[in-house]
Amino acid sequence: GDSVTQMEGPVTLSEEAFLTINCTYTATGYPSLFWYVQYPGEGLQLLLKATKADDKGSNKGFEATYRKETTSFHLEKGSVQVSDSAVYFCALSDRTYKYIFGTGTRLKVLA
Amino acid sequence: EAGVTQFPSHSVIEKGQTVTLRCDPISGHDNLYWYRRVMGKEIKFLLHFVKESKQDESGMPNNRFLAERTGGTYSTLKVQPAELEDSGVYFCASSLGQGRHTQYFGPGTRLTVL
Numbered sequence: 001g002d003s004v005t006q007m008e009g010p011v012t013l014s015e016e017a018f019l020t021i022n023c024t025y026t027a028t029g030y031p032s033l034f035w036y037v038q039y040p041g042e043g044l045q046l047l048l049k050a051t052k053a054d055d056k057g058s059n060k061g062f063e064a065t066y067r068k069e070t071t072s073f074h075l076e077k078g079s080v081q082v083s084d085s086a087v088y089f090c091a092l093s094d095r096t097y098k099y100i101f102g103t104g105t106r107l108k109v110l111a
Numbered sequence: 112e113a114g115v116t117q118f119p120s121h122s123v124i125e126k127g128q129t130v131t132l133r134c135d136p137i138s139g140h141d142n143l144y145w146y147r148r149v150m151g152k153e154i155k156f157l158l159h160f161v162k163e164s165k166q167d168e169s170g171m172p173n174n175r176f177l178a179e180r181t182g183g184t185y186s187t188l189k190v191q192p193a194e195l196e197d198s199g200v201y202f203c204a205s206s207l208g209q210g211r212h213t214q215y216f217g218p219g220t221r222l223t224v225l
Contacts, residue, residue, distance in 0.1 A: 004153070036216070043115075043218030044154075044202060089154065097142065097166070097209045101154040 002027040006090045006102035013080055013109050021075040021105045023064075023090035031092040033057075033066050033073040034099070039086045047075075047088070080109045113137065115217035117203050123223045129191040132220045136185070136205030143186050144206075144214060145178060149199035157201075160186060161209075172197075193224045 007022040025033065035047040035057070048057030053068035062077045073090060090102040116135045124130050136143045145157040157176070158168040162183035171178070175194070180186040190197055200221050204214040 034213075043117075044204075044216035046213060046215070049213065091154075093214075097144070097159050097206075098156045098170075099144075099146070099154075099204075099214060100156070101146075103153045104148075104151070 002031070002092060002094055002100050004090050004092055004100055004102040006088075006105055008103070009087075009106040011105060011107050013107070015082055015109055015111050016079045017109075019075070019077040019080045019084075019107070021088055021090075021107070023073045023075065023102060025071050025073065025090075025092050027071075027092055027094055029094060030068075031094045033064070034091040034093070035062070035064055035073070035075050036089040036091060036101075037086045038089070038104075044089065080107070082109045082111050085109045115203055115205050115215055117201075117217040117220050119220060120218065121221045121223075123225065124193055125225055126195055127192045129189065130193055130222060132188045132190075132201055132203075132222070134186045134188070134203030134217060136203070137215055140205035140207055140215075141183065142206040142209060142212070142214075143180060144204040145186070145188055146202040146204065146216075147199050148202065148219075149196070154202065157188075190222070193222075195224050198222055198224045 032051045034049045036044045037047045048059040050057040050066035118133045143160040148154045156170040159166045160180045200219040204216045206212040206214045
């Protein structure tokens with residue numbers, strides 16, 4: 001079945017460092033891909049999405065490109081801030097209704 | 112526009128007790144979903160409503176879980192009797208349609224079964 005694999009955390013970075021959180025997927029067909037973020041004490045928020053190959057989703061300085069050839073959707077940000085500390089979830093939707101999530105990656109950004 | 116809301120935010124109960132979680136979707140969203148994250152693992156699909164009808168409940172762990180959506184508005188998820196392994200965070204989401212429509216998630220209910 002479909003699945004999402006993302007790098008285990010926690011990831012600890014200093015402020016202004018470059019961030020990459022790896023995400024790869026297995027799916028039949030052509031899923032939509034998402035990154036959700038959960039800040040401390042809050043719910044899941046959609047960070048960005050991409051619906052077809054080579055699409056780049058971006059929001060709040062974060063970017064991810066839908067790579068069909070490597071079945072990947074890695075999350076990147078050029079300069080992280082303390083306020084980016086959160087848990088990040090990669091997910092896919094196979095155009096039906098179920099979202100399939102990865103296990104989440106906790107990011108800690110130190111001042 | 113109000114987002115998806117869930118109540119309570121936290122619940123601590125004893126094994127064998129009953130708990131009911133509530134979800135209010137975004138107004139106008141016919142599609143409502145329940146998910147669960149157990150012990151830091153992945154968030155897993157539980158079930159999907161379209162209006163008041165259960166479209167898919169294949170993710171429900173067992174018959175101790177009962178979900179309802181009377182009138183096609185808010186939904187409840189009842190766990191009876193609760194077991195230790197039911198502890199986790201229960202998320203509700205809603206969407207305008209299926210397929211390419213983005214699901215919007217609530218803040219979750221953290222359930223602890225002692």
